[in-house]
Amino acid sequence: MTTTSTAPTYGGPLAVSTRGLRKTYLRPGRGRSVAVEGLDLDVPLGGVHGFLGPNGSGKTTTIRMLLGLVRPDSGTMRLFDHEVPARLPDVIGRVGAIVEQPRFFPTFSARENLVLLAGAIGVPERTVDVVLADVGLADRARDRYRTYSLGMKQRLAVAATLLKDPDLLIFDEPTNGLDPAGIREVRGTMRALAERGKTVLVSSHILAEVEQVADTVSIIARGRLLASGRVSDLLGSRATSSVRVRLADPASAAGVLTARGWRTTADGEVLVVEGAPAPEHITQALAERGMYVSELLPVRVDLESVFLELTAGQGPGTSAWRPDGGKGRRARRGDARPVGAPTEGGAR
Amino acid sequence: MSRLLRVELRRFRHRITLWLVAGGLVAVAVLTVGSAWSWAVPPTDEELAQRQQFYEQSLADWEEHGEEMVADCREQEAAARTTQPDVDFGCDMMAPRLEDYLGSQLTFADSGLGLVEQMMLPIAFAAGLMAASFVGAEASSGSLGTWLTFAPRRVPVYLSKLGAAVLGVLPPTVLALAVATGGGWAVFAVHGTVGDAGAEVWTRILQADGRLVVVAVVAAVLGVALAFLVRHTAAVLGVVVGWAVVVEGLLRNLVPAVAPMTAQVNLAAWASAGTEYGTTECRTGVDGMQVCDWVSHEVSMTHGGLLLAAAAVVVTVVSVLVLRVRDVS
Numbered sequence: 001m002t003t004t005s006t007a008p009t010y011g012g013p014l015a016v017s018t019r020g021l022r023k024t025y026l027r028p029g030r031g032r033s034v035a036v037e038g039l040d041l042d043v044p045l046g047g048v049h050g051f052l053g054p055n056g057s058g059k060t061t062t063i064r065m066l067l068g069l070v071r072p073d074s075g076t077m078r079l080f081d082h083e084v085p086a087r088l089p090d091v092i093g094r095v096g097a098i099v100e101q102p103r104f105f106p107t108f109s110a111r112e113n114l115v116l117l118a119g120a121i122g123v124p125e126r127t128v129d130v131v132l133a134d135v136g137l138a139d140r141a142r143d144r145y146r147t148y149s150l151g152m153k154q155r156l157a158v159a160a161t162l163l164k165d166p167d168l169l170i171f172d173e174p175t176n177g178l179d180p181a182g183i184r185e186v187r188g189t190m191r192a193l194a195e196r197g198k199t200v201l202v203s204s205h206i207l208a209e210v211e212q213v214a215d216t217v218s219i220i221a222r223g224r225l226l227a228s229g230r231v232s233d234l235l236g237s238r239a240t241s242s243v244r245v246r247l248a249d250p251a252s253a254a255g256v257l258t259a260r261g262w263r264t265t266a267d268g269e270v271l272v273v274e275g276a277p278a279p280e281h282i283t284q285a286l287a288e289r290g291m292y293v294s295e296l297l298p299v300r301v302d303l304e305s306v307f308l309e310l311t312a313g314q315g316p317g318t319s320a321w322r323p324d325g326g327k328g329r330r331a332r333r334g335d336a337r338p339v340g341a342p343t344e345g346g347a348r
Numbered sequence: 349m350s351r352l353l354r355v356e357l358r359r360f361r362h363r364i365t366l367w368l369v370a371g372g373l374v375a376v377a378v379l380t381v382g383s384a385w386s387w388a389v390p391p392t393d394e395e396l397a398q399r400q401q402f403y404e405q406s407l408a409d410w411e412e413h414g415e416e417m418v419a420d421c422r423e424q425e426a427a428a429r430t431t432q433p434d435v436d437f438g439c440d441m442m443a444p445r446l447e448d449y450l451g452s453q454l455t456f457a458d459s460g461l462g463l464v465e466q467m468m469l470p471i472a473f474a475a476g477l478m479a480a481s482f483v484g485a486e487a488s489s490g491s492l493g494t495w496l497t498f499a500p501r502r503v504p505v506y507l508s509k510l511g512a513a514v515l516g517v518l519p520p521t522v523l524a525l526a527v528a529t530g531g532g533w534a535v536f537a538v539h540g541t542v543g544d545a546g547a548e549v550w551t552r553i554l555q556a557d558g559r560l561v562v563v564a565v566v567a568a569v570l571g572v573a574l575a576f577l578v579r580h581t582a583a584v585l586g587v588v589v590g591w592a593v594v595v596e597g598l599l600r601n602l603v604p605a606v607a608p609m610t611a612q613v614n615l616a617a618w619a620s621a622g623t624e625y626g627t628t629e630c631r632t633g634v635d636g637m638q639v640c641d642w643v644s645h646e647v648s649m650t651h652g653g654l655l656l657a658a659a660a661v662v663v664t665v666v667s668v669l670v671l672r673v674r675d676v677s
Contacts, residue, residue, distance in 0.1 A: 064675070064676075067496075067497050067500075068496065068500045069493055069496060069497070069675065069676045069677075070675040070676070071673065071675060085500070088500045089500050089501050092497065092498070092499075092500050095497070096497075097497050099493060099497070101490075102494070103489060103490035103491045103493055103494045104489075104491055104494065105359070105485070105486070105489060105491055106489060107363075107364060108359075108362060112362060115358075116355050116358065116359055117494070117495075117498050119351065119354065119355035119358065120351065120352060120355050120495070120498045120499045121498055121499070122351060160494070164498075
């Protein structure tokens with residue numbers, strides 16, 4: 001599965017689709033700052049879609065635009081094939097969202113907060129108790145929201161999204177501030193929802209977290225799409241046969257392995273070997289010359305390395321932040337690459 | 349829309365802050381009634397005897413020095429008339445009169461309307477504060493964003509909050525007015541000083557009550573609109589205080605002609621079925637000295653009502669337009 005530069009294609013119905021989405025903010029005294037620049041984003045129906053990017057890359061702004069909270073300067077957006085924001089009221093019942101930190105009335109109880117939201121969409125009050133139980137907050141339902149820990153607030157926000165029994169759930173950095181148990185819990189919730197046929201769009205800058213749950217991802221930086229596709233394709237396209245080999249005499253070993261036509265790179269006592277058909281061929285070649293490895297580790301490509309490769313040199317994601325004083329490579333419309341396409345300066 | 353309104357009314361009922369403000373308004377009404385207690389109590393026989401004694405002392409003094417006092421008065425009046433021909437020192441009315449010493453007993457018929465009108469500013473403030481807090485708390489906590497992900501049509505959301513605020517301020521307003529009106533009557537009734545409170549008196553009092561209910565509605569509308577514009581209750585209070593200092597205070601002093609456009613004058617005109625404000629008009633006298641006169645101007649109830657309504661409509665329209673296009677955090 002690959003993407004094109006402007007129109008990622010999944011070959012099926014889409015839960016979310018944007019084309020040429022642009023949003024700028026006026027910063028007093030600093031002119032206009034571009035938050036999202038010509039973003040083409042497709043989220044296929046069903047499964048978990050990771051929306052990845054450095055802090056400030058435009059993820060939250062994009063989500064806010066999808067939810068009608070922020071008005072785009074230009075571009076189009078569709079949710080379940082309904083143009084938004086024009087037809088957002090027709091489709092909002094199918095969308096549950098947590099944007100950044102959950103925001104509820106601090107002096108109201110968790111239950112009262114949800115009862116109000118349920119009332120707004122005509123959901124019966126008994127559903128509130130069901131969703132509170134679903135997220136494990138039944139015992140604390142009558143406590144004031146302001147007394148909740150961050151993890152409980154996140155769970156309450158998840159409960160709020162479940163009130164609608166939505167087809168699309170949007171979680172914006174849902175594990176921010178959570179402890180490991182909370183993170184695992186949220187991950188489990190997202191996976192479980194996807195297995196129930198829901199579409200989950202989760203934005204995050206924590207790659208390992210997304211890699212464990214996402215079926216597809218979109219990677220953005222400075223408001224532009226860099227890559228998009230299935231996680232397996234994204235990782236597979238960058239799969240290498242690199243192996244890290246630790247042994248007593250790396251220099252001699254490099255000679256042996258290079259003679260076999262494999263590429264080697266020395267890194268202290270470690271050799272990184274590329275091109276060998278399989279790790280056992282390396283041990284065999286070295287053993288034949290009386291050299292024995294103390295450690296042999298196939299190098300695994302993960303989402304983090306893909307992400308770093310794609311966003312290399314792009315700072316924290318905003319066009320306002322240019323560590324190189326503005327001389328560096330700036331993402332441009334059309335920069336999004338098909339997964340597996342050659343990249344410049346990649347950490348392959 | 350009606351579903352949103354029901355939910356908003358439920359939220360209004362559950363806000364502790366609003367209960368506190370409503371309680372404060374009713375407490376002010378109770379204090380107002382309490383202040384009437386001293387007016388309602390008729391003088392005791394001992395006080396009447398003392399007043400009679402003061403009168404007799406004054407009368408004796410008058411009989412001894414009255415002619416001399418009148419002559420002095422006329423002399424000073426004649427001197428004053430050289431610059432102000434129309435001046436009248438009242439030299440013919442210097443003789444002591446018993447009724448001036450005994451004083452007149454205030455009755456509910458005389459002062460009931462005044463009691464109710466005293467509630468104007470507390471009602472306007474409380475209603476505005478409740479409405480501003482109702483919306484401002486939601487905007488400043490960020491929960492408006494959460495709300496809009498459930499109810500994305502912003503104009504109906506605005507109208508539901510406006511409707512809830514208006515309906516929400518009515519019960520405490522009506523209760524406070526009932527306390528002021530009924531409590532005032534009760535205080536005078538206890539002391540037997542209700543006076544001639546017939547249908548005409550009650551009609552005027554109840555009409556004033558009704559006009560103050562309208563004041564509460566206008567204040568709530570303005571409170572909601574300002575809270576949507578500045579997104580924080582404290583900021584709304586800042587705007588109100590700023591307006592009071594700059595427009596009602598400084599500007600009105602510098603340019604007295606703006607008085608009929610100020611909130612205070614128009615509120616008073618509406619609540620009291622017309623009011624007056626004064627300006628100083630100066631001219632040069634016959635001796636070249638500058639003479640200033642206090643000139644009274646009338647502002648009608650209609651003028652006050654129309655201006656308040658226009659202000660509420662304009663601020664509301666601006667607020668709705670801003671909410672429609674504003675990014676919500």
